Amino acid sequence: MTSLPQVAxxxxxxxxxxxxxxxxxGAFDVLARRYSQLAFGLAYRVTGGRADAEDVxxxxxxxxxxxxxxxxxxxxxxxxxxxxxxxxxxxxxxxxVRHPTVRMTDDLPGTRPSAAAEVEVxxxxxxxxxxxxxxxxxxxxIVQLAGFDGLTSAEIGDMLGIPAGTVRYELHEARAALRxxxxxxxxVEA
Amino acid sequence: xxxxxxxxxxxxxxxPRQQALxxxxxxxxxITAEEWEQLHGRIARAAADELARRRSLAAPLAExxxxxxxxxxxxxxxxxxxxxxxxxxxxLPVIPLxxxxxxxxxxxxxxxxxxxxxxAEAALLADIPDHEFSRLVSGxxxxxxxxxxAVQEDDGPE
Numbered sequence: 359m360t361s362l363p364q365v366a367x368x369x370x371x372x373x374x375x376x377x378x379x380x381x382x383x384g385a386f387d388v389l390a391r392r393y394s395q396l397a398f399g400l401a402y403r404v405t406g407g408r409a410d411a412e413d414v415x416x417x418x419x420x421x422x423x424x425x426x427x428x429x430x431x432x433x434x435x436x437x438x439x440x441x442x443x444x445x446x447x448x449x450x451x452x453x454x455v456r457h458p459t460v461r462m463t464d465d466l467p468g469t470r471p472s473a474a475a476e477v478e479v480x481x482x483x484x485x486x487x488x489x490x491x492x493x494x495x496x497x498x499x500i501v502q503l504a505g506f507d508g509l510t511s512a513e514i515g516d517m518l519g520i521p522a523g524t525v526r527y528e529l530h531e532a533r534a535a536l537r538x539x540x541x542x543x544x545x546v547e548a
Numbered sequence: 549x550x551x552x553x554x555x556x557x558x559x560x561x562x563x564p565r566q567q568a569l570x571x572x573x574x575x576x577x578x579i580t581a582e583e584w585e586q587l588h589g590r591i592a593r594a595a596a597d598e599l600a601r602r603r604s605l606a607a608p609l610a611e612x613x614x615x616x617x618x619x620x621x622x623x624x625x626x627x628x629x630x631x632x633x634x635x636x637x638x639x640l641p642v643i644p645l646x647x648x649x650x651x652x653x654x655x656x657x658x659x660x661x662x663x664x665x666x667x668a669e670a671a672l673l674a675d676i677p678d679h680e681f682s683r684l685v686s687g688x689x690x691x692x693x694x695x696x697x698a699v700q701e702d703d704g705p706e
Contacts, residue, residue: 381602383592390591394584399576408577412587419591423598482569490573502574533562540566 371435378426397443403502404447418443444517489539501532
């Protein structure tokens with residue numbers, strides 16, 4: 359799990375946390391900038407929406423601030439904070455009235471394909487989106503987190519409060535389901 | 549059924565194109581530097597009150613702000629209604645009485661002679677927080693003198 363690289367003369371997380379506990383706004387700002395990218399990525403993976411992800415990031419930093427006294431500075435900050443982010447994102451997703459679906463984003467990295475390829479890709483993406491939305495919630499969350507920022511099964515399990523072995527099993531089942539959902543397309547691709 | 553040694557690279561893995569499709573579906577959207585600054589600004593504004601609270605707790609006693617009059621109930625200020633204002637006037641003499649009564653519970657009788665009556669009066673009349681008042685008068689042996697000062701305050705409404 360990575361965050362923005364620390365500048366050599368910037369204090370480490372333990373020092374920042376100590377200063378945040380005393381109300382140092384500058385230290386809190388450094389900590390927020392250091393982990394906002396990680397938080398946003400996690401939040402977006404779970405919620406599937408940019409506005410929701412931003413709300414989750416803000417809520418997560420507030421939750422971390424209010425519980426900062428309980429954080430053990432002898433341990434790394436990223437896993438502790440990541441758990442808060444994922445929990446907030448899952449709570450938001452549960453509160454949403456509409457059927458939980460994976461949203462499509464128009465802000466895709468990389469170059470755009472040709473028109474014909476765009477149609478094919480759009481169709482495949484839609485089938486994949488529907489297949490994801492039909493997965494059980496925990497399995498879907500694991501798929502969404504897997505592959506993000508090099509997260510391991512152990513780290514995902516830590517965020518969700520489940521063993522790493524369970525994460526691997528759920529991921530295995532999820533991928534099997536997604537392969538089956540996309541199977542009719544394989545003949546076209548060949 | 550569950551295999552704890554399950555390896556992510558086994559055959560159940562998605563085909564490369566399927567994985568690439570999944571990656572693009574879940575990819576984090578690009579955020580511009582300006583958008584990051586806006587988000588950081590939101591976070592900073594949301595955190596301002598809590599950080600200020602922590603700074604006030606960490607500040608020395610002399611730098612603490614003046615005490616705030618707590619609302620009497622239902623979150624309303626006691627001064628916003630005529631009844632509230634009348635009630636507040638009646639409470640004015642009660643506050644020093646209450647402070648003196650509380651002091652009786654905590655004051656100890658030291659070996660040194662009691663301070664002069666004037667020092668206790670000044671402490672009671674000064675606009676200082678309760679904890680500062682307690683610190684100033686702790687050790688005052690003549691609790692009766694303090695109570696006498698309190699009852700000599702204005703004891704009726706205007």
